[in-house]
Amino acid sequence: MPARVPEPSTSRLSGSADAAVRAVKEAAAQVEADLAERAGRASGTAADVLAVTAAMAADPTLVAAAARRVREDRLTPERAVWDAAGSVATQLEALGPPMSERARDVRDVRDRIVAALTGAVPPGVPDPGHPFVLVASDLAPADTAMLDPAVVTAIVTARGGPTSHMAILARALGIPAVVALPGATDLADGEEVVVDGMAGTVVRAPTADDVEGARRRVTAATFDGRGMTRDGTEVELVANVADPAAAEAAAAAGARGVGLFRTEFCFLGRGEEPSIEEQVTAYRAVLSHFPDRRVVVRTLDAGADKPLRFLTPEHEDNPALGVRGLRTAVAHPDVLDRQLDAIAQAAAAESAEVWVMAPMVATVDEARDFAAACAAHGLEQSGVMIETPAAALQARHLLAEVSFASLGTNDLTQYTMAADRDLAGVAALSTPWQPAVLELVRVACEGGAMHGAPVGVCGEAAADPLLAPVLVGLGVTSLSMTPRALADVASTLAGVSRDECAELARTVLECSTAQAARDAVRERLLT
The missing domain is CATH 3.50.30.10 (Phosphohistidine domain)
Incomplete structure (x- = not known):
């Protein structure tokens, strides 16, 4: 298990307060530099997470709060940081999801700064x-x-x-x-598990057959770029990417397109909006990996757990239900306009087939306005993310205004079940196997079918090989996932017919619990 940084003692400062404050600032800068360097070596979602965490270490609010405790309460630098960060984390937890998720990150930054101050081993994973x-x-x-x-x-x-x-x-x-x-x-350390x-599941004291079965499952699946059921129904299997490095990896894994290109990597960790020229260069670096292939570009999904100083409010009592995604365009339409301009320029310079979709859409008016904004920039294929129950229930009306939709099952699950996706206490609720969530998927796909509009899934549900045939049976036309999941999902779909997918979908919709739904599918597919 990763070692924890011990809580500092409450002993009082005996030396210079100025020197102690300098030590806090230097330790925070050291942590920021380390995390920024890691972000530079990472890619995709990993790079985004590290960039956001580095920004937390650089946040002058935390350093200022620690400095005040040093000067006013005569706390040691490490104790001042511990208490200041603890206060911030408690405030974030009180805000509820998704900001409560950031509380753990604040405590992680706290531990790293305290380790830098005291010489303790910083947080990290052991290397046996x-x-x-x-x-x-x-x-x-x-x-x-x-x-x-x-x-x-x-x-x-x-x-x-x-x-x-x-x-x-x-x-x-x-x-x-x-x-x-x-x-x-x-x-226990040294215990063998599968x-x-x-x-x-985790199997303790596994038998030889348990171990061999696990090895076979790991090595069996391959991916040739196509998704297809046993009887020849094609299912588009594409990749989620978050930056040029991830796009390169997706293309190398055989992905024939991108179902979700997250554009936040251009914006996160910055104090000001990137220029149109910067954005064009960044977008082209992704599009270039998919000549003559479809790339679905999601416009900036800022807000909630991805705040931006130049775009989102400094404080919201409930940011998960606040100004995020497309809603930021109400106060800052110019930011969206410039991003669409950059996407259009990048699309014109590359041969990829570019579709554009907006995050956090809840109303028909939002969908209509976004489609008009895209059309004004010559972007003909516009779509929406379906992440709220409102959007799922109104899909038939939304898809009269736009060309396609993509289900973001992470947020759809969180909003449907009123369950913070990071809280262990509600983990049983935070699964797309919930019958209520799957019913919303069905309704959304039915709404798309009324207009001949494709409805895909780009949330984590798409990467679940057991859930994939259920989603196809519910009417989903494409599945976008981490490239590493493509082979497993393709292998599962190849083993079932289109009719069997439909039957699995009917089965799960009749189940009263998420566990019953998963067990029913597992029994059909794995026994």
């Missing part, structure tokens, strides 16, 4: 010199982002949720992860 299963109470995204799949073969945590940032990062790295496992911390990320 051989491949191992990482077991932890919880794991900070900044540590998860830098894991080596050749060394960390699986992750088991006692806390978190299946759509938490840690779990998403693990899937992007191709590391099986089981989260919110009761008794996880009872696993971790099944698909089933969400």
Whole structure:
């Protein structure tokens, strides 16, 4: 298990307050530089997470709060940082999801600064010199982002949720992860286990057959670029990418297109909006990897857990329900206008087939206005993310205004079930297997079918090989996922017919619980 930085003592400062404040500033700068350097070596979601965490270390508010405690309360530098960060984390937790998710990141930054001040071992993952299963109470995204799949073969945590940032990062790295496992911390160092990320199980004292079966599942799947059911129904399997490096990896993995190009990498960690020229260069670097292939570009999804100083409010009591995604264009239409200009220029310079979609759409008016904005820039294929129950229920009206939709199942699940995706206490609720969530998927696909409009899935649900045939049976036309999941999803779809997908969909919609739905599909597909 990762070592924890011990809480500093409450002993009072005996030396110079000025020197202690300087030490805090230097330690924070050291941590920021380390995390920024890691972000530079990472790609995709990992780079985004590290960039945001580095920005937290650089936040002058934390340093100023610690400095005040040094001067007014005569606390040591490490104790002042500990208390100041603890106060910020408590405030974030009181805001609820998704800002409560940032509380863990603040405590991670706190531990790193305290370690720099005291010479303690900083937070991180142990290196026993051989491949191992990482077991932890919880794991900070900044540590998860830098894991080596050749060394960390699986992750088991006692806390978190299946759509938490840690779990998403693990899937992007191709590391099986089981989260919110009761008794996880009872696993002993050196104990042999089999971790099944698909089933969400950990087998202790596995038999030889258990181990061999796991090895076969790991090596069996391959991907030739096509998704197809056993009877020849084509299902578009494409990739989620977040920057040029991730696009290159997706193309190398055989992905024939991109179902979700997250453009936040251009904006995160910056104090001002990137220029149109900067954006064009960045977007072209992604589009160039998919000549004559479709790339679905999502406009800036700022707000909630991705605040931007130049765009989003400094404080919202409930940011998950606040100004985020397309809603930022109400106060800052110029930012969206410039981004659409940059996307159009990049599309004209490359041969990729560019579609554009807006995040966090809830009304027909929003969809209509976004389609008009895209058309004004010559972007003919405009679409919307369906992340709220309102959008799913109104899909038939939304898709009368736009060309396509993509279901963001992480947020759709969170909003439908009123469950913070990072809280272990509600992890059972935070799964797209919930019958209520799947019913909304069905309604959204039905709305798309009325207009002949494709409806895809680009949330984490698309990467679940067991859920993939269910989604196809519900009417989903494409699945966009981390490239590492493409082979497993393709293999599962190849083993079922279109009619069997439809039957699986009917089966899960009749189930009364998420566990019953998953068990029913698992029994049909894996026995």
